[in-house]
Amino acid sequence: MSSEWLSVAEIFGEDVFNDAVMQERLPKKVYKKLKQTIEEGKELDLETADVIAHEMKEWAIEKGATHYTHWFQPLTGVTAEKHDSFISAPLPSGKVLMSFSGKELIKGEPDASSFPSGGLRATFEARGYTAWDCTSPAFVRKDAAGAILCIPTAFCSYTGEALDEKTPLLRSMEAINKESIRLLRLFGNTTSKKVTPSVGPEQEYFLVDAKKFLQRKDLIYTGRTLFGAMPPKGQELDDHYFGTIRQRVASYMKDVNEELWKLGVAAKTQHNEVAPAQHELAPIYAEANIAVDHNQIIMKTLKKVACEHGLKCLLHEKPFAGVNGSGKHNNWSITTDDGINMLDPGKTPHENVQFLLVLACILKAVDVHADLLRESAADPGNDHRLGANEAPPAIISIFLGEQLQDVVEQLLSTGEATHSLNGGKLQTGVTTLPDLTKDATDRNRTSPFAFTGNKFEFRMVGSRDSIAGSNVVLNTIVAEAFAEACDVLEKADDFDTAVHSLIKEYLTDHQRIIFNGNGYSDEWVAEAEKRGLPNIKSMVEAIPALTTDKAVELFGKFGVFTKAELESRAEIKYENYAKAINIEAKAMIDIAAKQIIPAVVKYTKELADTVLAVKEAGADASVQAEMLADISGLLTETKAALKKLEAVTEEAAGKEEGKVQSEFYHFSVVPAMEGLRTPVDELEMIVDKEVWPMPSYGDLLFEV
Ligand code: ADP
Numbered sequence: 186m187s188s189e190w191l192s193v194a195e196i197f198g199e200d201v202f203n204d205a206v207m208q209e210r211l212p213k214k215v216y217k218k219l220k221q222t223i224e225e226g227k228e229l230d231l232e233t234a235d236v237i238a239h240e241m242k243e244w245a246i247e248k249g250a251t252h253y254t255h256w257f258q259p260l261t262g263v264t265a266e267k268h269d270s271f272i273s274a275p276l277p278s279g280k281v282l283m284s285f286s287g288k289e290l291i292k293g294e295p296d297a298s299s300f301p302s303g304g305l306r307a308t309f310e311a312r313g314y315t316a317w318d319c320t321s322p323a324f325v326r327k328d329a330a331g332a333i334l335c336i337p338t339a340f341c342s343y344t345g346e347a348l349d350e351k352t353p354l355l356r357s358m359e360a361i362n363k364e365s366i367r368l369l370r371l372f373g374n375t376t377s378k379k380v381t382p383s384v385g386p387e388q389e390y391f392l393v394d395a396k397k398f399l400q401r402k403d404l405i406y407t408g409r410t411l412f413g414a415m416p417p418k419g420q421e422l423d424d425h426y427f428g429t430i431r432q433r434v435a436s437y438m439k440d441v442n443e444e445l446w447k448l449g450v451a452a453k454t455q456h457n458e459v460a461p462a463q464h465e466l467a468p469i470y471a472e473a474n475i476a477v478d479h480n481q482i483i484m485k486t487l488k489k490v491a492c493e494h495g496l497k498c499l500l501h502e503k504p505f506a507g508v509n510g511s512g513k514h515n516n517w518s519i520t521t522d523d524g525i526n527m528l529d530p531g532k533t534p535h536e537n538v539q540f541l542l543v544l545a546c547i548l549k550a551v552d553v554h555a556d557l558l559r560e561s562a563a564d565p566g567n568d569h570r571l572g573a574n575e576a577p578p579a580i581i582s583i584f585l586g587e588q589l590q591d592v593v594e595q596l597l598s599t600g601e602a603t604h605s606l607n608g609g610k611l612q613t614g615v616t617t618l619p620d621l622t623k624d625a626t627d628r629n630r631t632s633p634f635a636f637t638g639n640k641f642e643f644r645m646v647g648s649r650d651s652i653a654g655s656n657v658v659l660n661t662i663v664a665e666a667f668a669e670a671c672d673v674l675e676k677a678d679d680f681d682t683a684v685h686s687l688i689k690e691y692l693t694d695h696q697r698i699i700f701n702g703n704g705y706s707d708e709w710v711a712e713a714e715k716r717g718l719p720n721i722k723s724m725v726e727a728i729p730a731l732t733t734d735k736a737v738e739l740f741g742k743f744g745v746f747t748k749a750e751l752e753s754r755a756e757i758k759y760e761n762y763a764k765a766i767n768i769e770a771k772a773m774i775d776i777a778a779k780q781i782i783p784a785v786v787k788y789t790k791e792l793a794d795t796v797l798a799v800k801e802a803g804a805d806a807s808v809q810a811e812m813l814a815d816i817s818g819l820l821t822e823t824k825a826a827l828k829k830l831e832a833v834t835e836e837a838a839g840k841e842e843g844k845v846q847s848e849f850y851h852f853s854v855v856p857a858m859e860g861l862r863t864p865v866d867e868l869e870m871i872v873d874k875e876v877w878p879m880p881s882y883g884d885l886l887f888e889v
């Protein structure tokens with residue numbers, strides 16, 4: 186018997202106010218009402234809320250909680266929280282009571298003026314409200330601040346506009362629910378009541394030693410290295426991927442898992458990733474809304490536990506130039522309340538007409554709205570990954586795999602699919618090993634949007650970003666495609682014929698989005714251009730997708746975003762981009778001027794002294810002199826590049842905020858940053874390691 190296993194089962198969810206706790210602690214009537222709210226969206230009356238709040242507080246206090254917080258995801262990229270203690274005004278006796286009302290549970294009013302609203306709120310009505318999202322369970326989180334009851338909430342303005350990631354996500358989940366049910370009914374399904382997107386995000390991250398981290402101002406201020414020459418050994422051996430996990434990291438992972446399990450996060454898989462010091466954690470998939478919240482918890486936990494182990498967890502998309510970056514693979518499927526996965530092709534997909542229609546709709550949705558999907562992964566950090574050599578390309582395409590590709594080809598050529606390729610047996614050639622049943626499809630690691638058996642995997646998402654944005658887009662664009670298909674099919678006289686020709690029509694019109702080859706190759710870039718697929722290379726070029734007529738119509742039709750909300754989001758993204766690059770540029774200027782140039786100047790003095798001393802001693806000082814000349818040359822280049830960067834950064838600050846300013850940052854400041862980095866990295870290669878003012882890539886990546 187494994188006691189380890191038992192203890193995991195015991196601790197799992199122990200800090201979550203989950204269904205079991207609610208059933209146990211709430212009066213039957215109250216529990217039933219709450220379930221109706223969760224499952225059917227019925228409004229919760231204040232009296233019921235009071236009872237729930239009271240029980241929740243009692244439970245939290247037993248767990249040691251002193252405070253509660255409305256936990257929400259504003260558009261700044263991090264989870265926001267303001268802690269309120271449970272204490273009431275002191276009584277005449279001088280004592281206090283611990284209280285928590287239904288009103289406090291349901292609604293909060295954080296000072297909204299300091300969160301970005303993209304102009305949605307004029308300052309005179311700076312109010313913003315947080316509203317309890319009872320579909321995601323409350324939990325008690327323990328850290329240096331003590332234990333805090335965290336209540337997942339949505340964040341809206343006084344007039345109801347979304348100021349957060351969750352509100353549009355919930356709206357998009359309603360949209361895909363409604364349209365999926367319509368589609369299922371057409372195929373004779375009368376039993377499924379609800380359809381929810383299931384999401385399983387794989388999270389990549391780097392771990393570095395905290396002491397070394399603290400010697401790098403670039404990591405401290407920006408989360409990535411702004412300078413740094415490649416170590417003699419990079420990742421060319423790929424020996425880290427799935428390699429043995431080092432003990433220090435293993436003990437870190439153990440603690441991470443334990444904390445996550447207590448919080449009800451089903452942490453499942455962990456392994457080393459391709460780059461040295463890079464790792465991955467994947468939970469078991471959950472309903473989209475919960476998956477999004479859990480991913481926020483995962484990121485926070487990865488960082489917190491790292492500190493406890495003398496490590497720092499880097500979630501930046503590209504902490505090290507020339508080394509693999511980090512992303513999230515957003516695994517997505519749609520599932521009914523009675524357990525049908527609408528993306529499951531079954532053994533013989535060619536016969537599964539419903540699946541083929543769903544697939545055709547998704548191809549159409551992704552083709553029509555490729556720009557929106559691309560935008561949903563746009564992030565200043567992801568600009569270093571997408572389109573670069575080792576990451577998913579910035580071009581959206583779909584990988585179907587051999588089996589589905591074959592079915593699609595049959596449909597396209599003859600209008601009829603008569604058979605499905607199947608995987609067959611994988612012969613190991615070793616008699617003591619069993620022959621395994623092969624998947625019908627091999628893996629493809631270079632596609633940004635890949636079909637993987639019974640789900641799609643969107644691989645572009647940035648490692649630091651909330652996965653909410655991408656799922657909002659996925660849910661909504663697929664809802665639209667379903668709705669358009671249903672509009673046609675509900676009116677059809679002969680359903681079978683109509684569905685057949687609709688599938689063929691969609692496949693014919695949107696086949697250009699399918700690509701099963703190597704997405705990292707140059708040939709694909711050329712081919713994609715021929716096919717007319719957008720290749721949106723950067724965040725600032727991606728943002729306009731949010732406010733096209735097409736996007737306004739799509740999101741408006743399904744009540745996910747109003748035009749004003751889309752415009753505000755675009756504005757906030759421009760602002761976030763400009764701020765991020767401004768901080769990076771300023772950090773570079775600071776590091777170059779105060780650390781690198783002074784260190785190199787000192788070193789040239791040493792070298793010059795050496796040259797003189799060696800000459801005086803009558804020996805050959807030509808090597809030293811040559812080094813001195815090389816270093817001095819690079820120092821001159823560095824100084825000039827620094828001046829240039831200072832000038833453009835200053836110019837950027839004076840630009841009109843929004844699109845104009847962020848474009849200037851992207852097209853002028855970023856190249857000037859690269860201009861400064863080049864000579865500095867060359868200097869690092871030839872200057873004595875002892876005098877270099879910060880730990881090198883080698884120190885950071887290979888000495889965890
Ligand atoms: P793969 O090996 O194909 O990447 P894994 O089994 O490792 O798949 O799962 C990767 C992630 O996808 C995990 O978070 C997993 O829970 C999730 N996942 C698995 N099946 C589904 C599904 N039907 N819908 C959404 N996510 C899923």
Ligand code: MG
Nearest residue numbers: 387389465514
């Ligand atoms: Mg992976």
